Amino acid sequence: MQKRLLLIGGGHSHVEVIRRFGLNPEPGVAVTLVSPDRHTTYSGMLPGYIAGHYRFEDCHIDLETLCRSAGVTRVAGTVGGIDLQRRIARCADGTEYAFDVVAIDSGSTPVIAGIPGAAQHGIPVKPVPAFLDYWTTLRAAARSASADLRIAIVGAGAGGVELALAMHNRIRADNGHAQFTVISDGPTLLAAHPAGVQRRFSAVLRERCITLRLNAPVQTATAEGLVLGGGEMLRADHVIWVTGAAAPAWPRECGLLTDAAGFIVVNAHLQSPSHDCVFATGDIAAMPSTPRPKSGVYAVRQGPPLTENLRRALRGGTLLEYHPQRRALALISTGDRYAVASYGSFAFGGAWVWRWKDYIDTAFMQRYRAAHIS
Numbered sequence: 001m002q003k004r005l006l007l008i009g010g011g012h013s014h015v016e017v018i019r020r021f022g023l024n025p026e027p028g029v030a031v032t033l034v035s036p037d038r039h040t041t042y043s044g045m046l047p048g049y050i051a052g053h054y055r056f057e058d059c060h061i062d063l064e065t066l067c068r069s070a071g072v073t074r075v076a077g078t079v080g081g082i083d084l085q086r087r088i089a090r091c092a093d094g095t096e097y098a099f100d101v102v103a104i105d106s107g108s109t110p111v112i113a114g115i116p117g118a119a120q121h122g123i124p125v126k127p128v129p130a131f132l133d134y135w136t137t138l139r140a141a142a143r144s145a146s147a148d149l150r151i152a153i154v155g156a157g158a159g160g161v162e163l164a165l166a167m168h169n170r171i172r173a174d175n176g177h178a179q180f181t182v183i184s185d186g187p188t189l190l191a192a193h194p195a196g197v198q199r200r201f202s203a204v205l206r207e208r209c210i211t212l213r214l215n216a217p218v219q220t221a222t223a224e225g226l227v228l229g230g231g232e233m234l235r236a237d238h239v240i241w242v243t244g245a246a247a248p249a250w251p252r253e254c255g256l257l258t259d260a261a262g263f264i265v266v267n268a269h270l271q272s273p274s275h276d277c278v279f280a281t282g283d284i285a286a287m288p289s290t291p292r293p294k295s296g297v298y299a300v301r302q303g304p305p306l307t308e309n310l311r312r313a314l315r316g317g318t319l320l321e322y323h324p325q326r327r328a329l330a331l332i333s334t335g336d337r338y339a340v341a342s343y344g345s346f347a348f349g350g351a352w353v354w355r356w357k358d359y360i361d362t363a364f365m366q367r368y369r370a371a372h373i374s
Contacts, residue, residue, distance in 0.1 A: 013303040018072050019367060037063075103280065179211075194342060208335070263285060266281075282302070
């Protein structure tokens, strides 16, 4: 009897699973991907796309083409729950997909639930397709504005800082008009990175006349802007939410073991301890024994061991352990063709670092062209 492998979400781990199943199909296994969008963004190149250095096709994987080349069925849909007893995933439109083994790599969204008005005012950077539609409108508004648009980016981690610099670069190239403010509720920007990286980016923000507000938690979002700690009103025409990761509600609601934040707990096999037919990777997964930041770097590295363990689970074999690297190299761009490398306590930057990053990113994307798996 044919086994059914269901992949929920087209994240960085799952595109590698699809590629490897295409190169080496598993006998007697039908693979289905459920994802709401045809194209999935490679997060490492998103700032470069926003900044104007890449075309859409340079940094987006066409899931339809990839799946067709790999012999995987792709269906458009958003899973909103799983019947773990019957092993059926349900989409928002009521469509159901049965499985023997399921893997979940559907990402996360910025944390805004605790901020009154945030859902009504501003746009989260994820899901990316909605943000890119918004970005097109924002660019047009900046080009036609007679005075500077006031743009607030909430979140001063690598994602928020890179996005602010990328948007600034593109709007300046468009001859648009905008003034940027980056907001952090903590005492520093890029808190997960060494002091050398923080100093470099503080200097870059000053050079670009981008305002940095530290120790400024957002209390409320309104049509006029953001109410910060102490009641200060920061006027803003546009607000971009690039805060920490939030999990969807459905994994906990369906009975999967989750952590306090609602992310799916997995063991060293990338498998749910509560339900052995479930695997999870990327932002939606939590590994309590070896916690790591929510970063695409780790999701990419999880692809190969996830593929192997899915094969073994389908065969009824013994699973392999996955041990994430202790630290990851981060190459953070400054909007122009310049980047800063962050690794442990080390920091160094230059145009050559951007070229290095471009080489790595381009090589990653090339693996998912249809010609490489057919």
